[in-house]
Amino acid sequence: MDYHEHHVKHRGEDAFGLVVLVVSVLLLWKSYTIAGFSALSSPGAFPMAASAVMVFSASLVVIGNARRRGRLSGEEILPRTVVLFTALVIAYAAALVPLGFLPASFLFLILAMKLLYRASWLRSLIIALASLALVYIVFRLVFQVVLPQGIVPEDEILAMFRHHPAPEAP
Amino acid sequence: MRRLLVGAAALTMVVAGPVVAQDFPAKDLQGIIQWGAGGSTDVVMRSVTPHAEEVLGADVVMQNKTGGVGAIATKFVYAQKADGYTLLMGAENPQLYKVMGLGDIDYSSFVPIDILARGVPILVAKNDAPYGTLKELIDYAQAHPGEVKVGSTGPGGLPSVVTAMLQSQTDLPMTAVPYDGDGPALTALMGGAIDVMPAVLGAALENIKAGRIKPLAVIETEANPVLPDVPPVTDTLPDIATYLPWGPFFGVFVKEGTPPEAVEKLTAAYRAGAESDDFKKLMDERGYKLMNLSGEEARAFLDRWQSVTSWLVYDAGIAKKSPEEFGIPKP
Amino acid sequence: MTEALSYFTTAWFDPWLLFLIAAGTFAGIYIGAIPGLSVTMAVSILISFTFSWDVNDALCLMVGIFMGGVYGGSRTAILLNIPGAPSAIATALDGYPLAQRGEAGEAIGISTVMSFFGGMVGIALLAIGAPIISDFALTFQPRDYMLLAILGILLVGSLSGESLAKGVVAGAFGMLIGTVGLDPLTAEERFTFGFTELWNGISFVAVMIGLFGVAEALGQLRQLELPAIKQKITRIVPSWASLRRYLPLSLQTSMIGVIIGALPGVGGDIAALMAYDYAKRTVRDPEVPFGKGAREGLVAPESANNAAVGGAFIPMLTLGIPGDAVTAIFIGALFIHGLNPGPMLMIEQPHMFWFMVGNLVLACVFMLIFGLTGIRIFTKIVEIPKGILIPLILLLSVVGAYAVNNSVTDVYWMLGFGVLGYFMKQYGYQVGPVILGVILARLIDENWRRAIISEQEHLGSFFANMFASPLSLVLFAAVVLTVLSQTPVLGWIRRLFRRA
Structure with missing residues (x-):
């Protein structure tokens, strides 16, 4: 899903991707604690679905980052x-x-x-x-x-x- | 620094004219409305307040602070100084916060300025429903358990309380479908997404008149003058009368500990507002019962409402905590 | 018919009413343009302010503010990348890049003319088809709302920029933000971490101002040395040729705007985003790619959000059901003035309907006039040196975020999302999908739950009933087609067939 091999990597991009993945896993767990798997209509059902999607796509981003051996950009992220x-x-x-x-x-x-x-x-x-x-x-x-x-x-x-x-x- | 400036301001005021304690209000007031713009609480407050402003001689700046079934606004006003300059403009909801687990503040932490009006609940059904009376609805629901979809506005809302009242009298297996408010739920009723809905008369009235939904019963001991042909619920379920009269209400409150002079001024202002012809006409047309209660009368009304409703929702299993925990007596 | 015409033109020949509509529209444009001031807020203040007025006077002023306000949001979206109102979010996507290329004047010109055109289409449909459209809107069941919202969330595909995965991350994150607070259906706490401040959720406007305005302002600090963009004011009113070119798109997206606007509980913001998506899918050869300053990317949302104004009045005037938050307050105002909005209004007070239609037309005309004048001065804003402009943007962002709920907490959220948005942009995550997720989260969540509760938790009967309803079936098909067009699935299938 993630095709930008030719792209230059930004400083901290890998770390940011990992942070996003960790946050999404925490959110998935937090969604689970709302109501567990009690009912299709529970208040936790939609948050669980949304955070599961987030975990999945964040994993794709992290895998994509790891595969890409782009040149590190010299640009300052935080001037x-x-x-x-x-x-x-x-x-x-x-x-x-x-x-x-x-x-x-x-x-x-x-x-x-x-x-x-x-x-x-x-x-x-x-x-x-x-x-x-x-x-x-x-x-x-x-x-x-x-x-x-x-x-x-x-x-x-x-x-x-x-x-x-x-x-x-x- | 602040005190210094206030002092300077006060000094100039002394020069300009004598300022004494009974000169409440010395500045504009804030009115915090628990529900959103355009809702019934909002409409009631925005129509009564201009009359009260005339008596007070100051502006009441009204803001909607919505959320948490009104708990956000309630907590906000409670956090302000008890000086009478911040008014809570609310509905019945805080009286159930304790049993619903939404916090420890209810109207016992406030002084009622005026309980303005009370709504009358009415049970309505979609037009093509196979029942035309409450009795027929009960029979149909018992024959088709779970198939009748009843609109709800979440636990503790009017529909849930009225449904609990009905279910305390007879076996009524229905599926409650939650909506954000009675407006969206009535829209869903017209579109056929739900089958029946207990609503406040004012919200359903125009649609009943236009024949878009049909009334089954008013939740009162007698018929309402606006819809004289709709039978009271007690015709079918006479014992339900122990809970009645019951209905959502609107009131203006200040935090407990507010100086009596301020409470007096505000009470006089809002009483005059509620007595104005404009407001009376508005309430009549919308099918609300004008109450205009203050002081001890208002307190007694609030206590009875809380005791009846808390036990009702607790016995129906939709409350999180027992009213006993908070010393709320059985009705 | 002559009666209808005389009600229709009531305000046209009354200088005082004419003045009120003009003043309302003028004020509305600025209310819409300033983040944190909303039409909802202005109209509810007007309720107490116009309490003792004649009802016609009050309605004229309010109609003007509504029409002007929906349009005004595009101003700040184009010039500063801060959508002044949620309905201008889609406008920022291509409007701001245009301003950055020195074509702010033209961008405002196009958005004004298209807003006028969309507004007129909305009013025309209100006038001729109100009862039919409102009955159609009523047939939308919870599952149809859910499908519509899913169709909306698939827009993430259009807003993702270079990486779809990153766009989906952002969209899902937005949906989770949208669920924070007390669950509106059960009052259960979700992601509140025990803070009462979070019961009411995270203010959507604070998120929007942070992700768009503040993140952009912080990003601009990186290029402080670059001179401000000189604006070339060659043409403000679009040429006849370009109008003819955009007219079909504008007409189509206006239709989207009217229908979405007429649905109770769904307003101009979603209409504009869906129109943007529609444009991106159907326009094959924009002069400039979408997201980089495509004029089609302005035409679509601006036509749709003003068409949604007429749309929102459809259920309000025929049934007394608000089409959006602003018409909800109009209903309140009618109550206070002793009119009973509801299905009987058309029968008991037929003049009210035509009076409102006439006022809307006037407001639309005034919007065009005020919109096209003074553009030169406005575009000067972009030419202010960044060192002065950025502090002023921050001031406006802080006041705007605060004003929505009078809450300092919202200011912190706004700043937090500003910093987050800054990092997201640096690392190639678009902020658009986050906003989209926040807007649509409740619609999907609540309607999914209503739908499945109505089926007593049986997935089987949920699908059975969905396929039994023509409307649901159409929406479902649209969702499936969109998914197929965005993912490689379609390619796989094609290859499979070729091999066979």
Whole structure:
């Protein structure tokens, strides 16, 4: 099923295939524990079928990888920028609740643009503020998605705008 | 930092106008709906809340948090502060979580603001079914065991409870085919994929009127004014009356420990909402019984519902745990 | 007939209603384009917002949003490889490669015109064949849904790229992701590992944004030095000759869209994917191979998903049964406004049907107008330097994943699938089959179980009844033929005959 003999192998491709196979075997076992072979209509029947298919095709991939003696590609799978940026994004997600959406996103945008583009402070600042304002208006104000608040008491500030100075506001 | 900013905000508010404790609500509220957009819980909540908002003088931002038969929303609201700013807009399901093994939280961990309305269950059949009454269905099912396919919405759902009620009175061997909700199950009934279905009257009403499905019995002690010709179930099985009146319900709740001022304000707001003509009309037309219960009355209703239903599903063998484990008394 | 015509044109001569439809369509395009904002969400917010309005006003606004939103998803799919809505997944497969070649303007032009065409076909079938089509849709039994979904999952063959085995791995993995959570039929826990957070399953939108948007953004980081792609804006409205060329395909895939859209519980996302598969099987000589920027790969899903809008209204207006998630909310809105959607609606309120049909036509026209204007500004998005664009894509992905369920957990899932998607792409696994598996898992799982429970667990009577039903037989034959065309089995048989 797997015909690309002439293809160049990527670094870690064999290992990735093995990991996929191991994961699929674990999923098959986990599917079996849902209801065993109790009934054709059991909640475990479909997961077992799907994971069995996964085990079978993952085995084909692993066998195909083993047969192929391709030249190893010199290409870097995980360049430094990707690792750094991914770490930054994870830090951003982790900061969403304690810091709140607005400060966390602001910091993320500034740092990410500095990391990737070396943009000037002023430019980063303008882009970050403008895009955040847009996102906030669309998601929080129009679509009423309550974003994590963190250290900025948005609700209280919004309520103030709404009820005190301008009672005719919607 | 946060406290500082709140302080600053509060200070400006003091300048702008006096803020005291009874000024609930000081900001917008959140309403967490247990079921999906377009479902009956959603429709009820979205139609009553605009009236309550007028009384409250604040917006209630409603969100659907579906999943886990409503358990996801219930747990979410329970995890929030008991300040009255997060409302749980739910149906009857949490009252069965304990016996169904879906967690330890039910409405006893919440304060009922208003039990708005109750649905009336009705037993309907596909048009070309060889039976036209409940009696004929029972005879047919006994003569052809397992052949009658009854729609279900999973263990603990209305169809499973009504089927359990019927089976507690007579031998009724049917095969339950599960669907995602009463909407899809009624569609399947019209397409002939299932033969009978206990549903809430409101969901089946229009199809009955159009003659696409036929009603066998209402699960009540008397006929319903919307369908006066459909006999009550007690005509055929009189002893079933011990479980009745029974039906799914909709209510608004806040977490236990919410300050009494907030509960009072919210109760007044939702009571006014439930008394509005729009809402009454909507409920009447859909065949729901308006309840508008709060305080002790609401609590008593919730307790009776839980005790009747928990024991019913337990005796029918679809519960995972005994109601006794949780101190739920026998009805 | 004249009465029908007057209901049909109610909104056409009323400036206020006309404005509401235009505003709705305009807003819908942007709602559809922004990942995490969905038409379902917008329409349910509108229910409380338009509570005190006249029902006609509310419906005009909602119809506009629906039509615009289904189309709008293609924008971000083409420009950023993030399908703004599930119905635009198939659009990303060839639309994004087109944008990468500097032809985003043309891609948007084709998708707009084809969406308009598909939308009109859907409305026409709604107007002339609604009662027949809805009765046909009702005859689908659980096993037919199952066969249909299996037919859909066989699309993995079209989406696998160079290795079928890797595509099947990805598809099966997607199906397993789709089963995570409390089993909707028995409330049994599946793959939850004891976490309550997993009861509701893994958010499909989070998976989609992660695998498409974030994985692509991370991949782009590898070529940060490459200059942004200059977009050549030569032609936006497709030429008459190319329209004529794509028209037959568009008509065929619109039919697929209407039928799938009319089936209760199956919507535009599946319609678009099936149409894409249909195009890939039937178009013999695309100018560019599928997956590399074939225009046919845009024509098919874009015609089908907008045709599915008209399709979804068929069971809703004739029987009060929602054709998809959005029409379910329309039903709720009609209830609140005191109308009783159901089989009686056509009899008691015949004006409602023609009023809606007229509104849909208007929304479709506005979609064409708004879709074809402002493309130049839109394509500029792709020309933003990557160092600025990628952080903005991530911001939008995070907000989008969060907004669906107001859940930070979904943000983590989105990132997790983003990283997974990055590795999958590096090692030659396509992400399309994963999404396909997630979309179809429930359909297959639940309907298989319903079907076999209905037969009291007898496989024999399951097959006997399947062969007794013409509809099931046709679907079964389609499944068998597709399998044969994708695997070497057919070749073996041919060789066997040649030898004999």
